[in-house]
Amino acid sequence: MSKGLNRLKKILHHEGLRFTTQREAVWREIISSDDHRDADEIYMAIRKKGVSVSRATVYRTIDVLVKNNMVRKLDVGTGPSKFEHKIDTYHHDHIICIQCGRIEEFMVDQIEDLQDKVTQEYGFKLVRHIHQLFGLCKNCQ
Amino acid sequence: MSKGLNRLKKILHHEGLRFTTQREAVWREIISSDDHRDADEIYMAIRKKGVSVSRATVYRTIDVLVKNNMVRKLDVGTGPSKFEHKIDTYHHDHIICIQCGRIEEFMVDQIEDLQDKVTQEYGFKLVRHIHQLFGLCKNCQ
DNA sequence: TTCCTTATTGAGATTGAGTCTCAAAGAAAT
DNA sequence: ATTTCTTTGAGACTCAATCTCAATAAGGAA
The missing domain is CATH 1.10.10.10 (Winged helix-like DNA-binding domain superfamily/Winged helix DNA-binding domain)
Structure with missing residues (x-):
């Protein structure tokens, strides 16, 4: 199954x-x-x-x-x-290479916490977020 | 001018x-x-x-x-x-209301620093990033 | 200023991701 | 098995964005 x-x-x-x-x-x-x-x-x-x-x-x-x-x-x-x-995975965000399209996953608890804090400060109720880092990977630099 | x-x-x-x-x-x-x-x-x-x-x-x-x-x-x-x-503005990211489309700007130095750190850890050279918090604003909750 | 070369503009065609339509096929309840 | 109501699929359509190409305009040269 x-x-x-x-x-x-x-x-x-x-x-x-x-x-x-x-x-x-x-x-x-x-x-x-x-x-x-x-x-x-x-x-x-x-x-x-x-x-x-x-x-x-x-x-x-x-x-x-x-x-x-x-x-x-x-x-x-x-x-x-x-x-x-999303089976057997934890929450993560992405680093994307703007040259070759390679995608890596990252997760920083501290960033997640800060996000929650910011959202609260602005009186919003957080539903989802997008956090993407675009750059050049080791091979493409 | x-x-x-x-x-x-x-x-x-x-x-x-x-x-x-x-x-x-x-x-x-x-x-x-x-x-x-x-x-x-x-x-x-x-x-x-x-x-x-x-x-x-x-x-x-x-x-x-x-x-x-x-x-x-x-x-x-x-x-x-x-x-x-981007004239006379500082870097900021956005909180967006998924109901009414209202957009607020936010900026947390600590998050920016953590981003740099993560990028380095993965061997990437950071070019730009997207960080968007989607949720419900005070009025739409 | 006028000429000349080359870039720019704009109307409309085109692209590309994604959504919609609706008749035919297929679930599931009875 | 019958009925009801959902789902499917081929292709039309949408919408943002890009491209085409003939007509126009910028700006350097003299």
Whole structure:
């Protein structure tokens, strides 16, 4: 049994949505790798494995997964958004190489705490954040 | 004499670009307000003032300004990018209300320092960063 | 000033990511 | 098995942004 499949079923049920071949395939494809891939890459990978699915369905399913915290959407500044699953992972942010596109993950508790503090100071209720460091990786400098 | 106009002229000259009515108008429009506006809002404002300009030129000019550090591009997660001038301002990041779109600016030295540290640890050379807190403002909670 | 070279402009076409439409196919409840 | 209601998919569409290319304008030379 694939990781998180039950959780997916519960979520779909909870939202009054149906568990379908396509939705299962999208989820399986996303957890099959820890890479940061865009919707089209995920779409192509599913088709290559012989499952019939459309781009529209891939986008629609990813939306559900993102809303339900099983997948994270990553805006990398240029080109399509990328996605990563959130199974067995901790929260992290990203360092992105503006030359080769390489993506590294980082996490600093202190920064997270300071964020919370700032948000409170401004009277906001924090829902999510984007913290991305763009630069040149070792190889590209 | 409008703020930064000389700097704009120098930049254009340095890049082998010409100082034109349109480029001047775009710059004047952008520094005329501290708001965060998108390209179309800037375009409309210029036209309203009677200067003839096209959307293409507005986009092209903003690109030059962003590349030369006179204007900052702000990806607010949904819809068109927004822009703000960088004259007489200090570096800051943004808290954005996901309900009403209100944007507040914040700056925490400690976070900036931690960012530098993280980047170094990963062997990257930091070029720029995005740090955006999305949430609900006081009014929208 | 006028000439001349080269950059710029603008209207509209194009791109690209993502969303929408709607008829046909498929879940799930009874 | 029947009914009901959701989902799917091909392709149309949206929207921000970029590109095209003929007409226009900048600005250096003389």
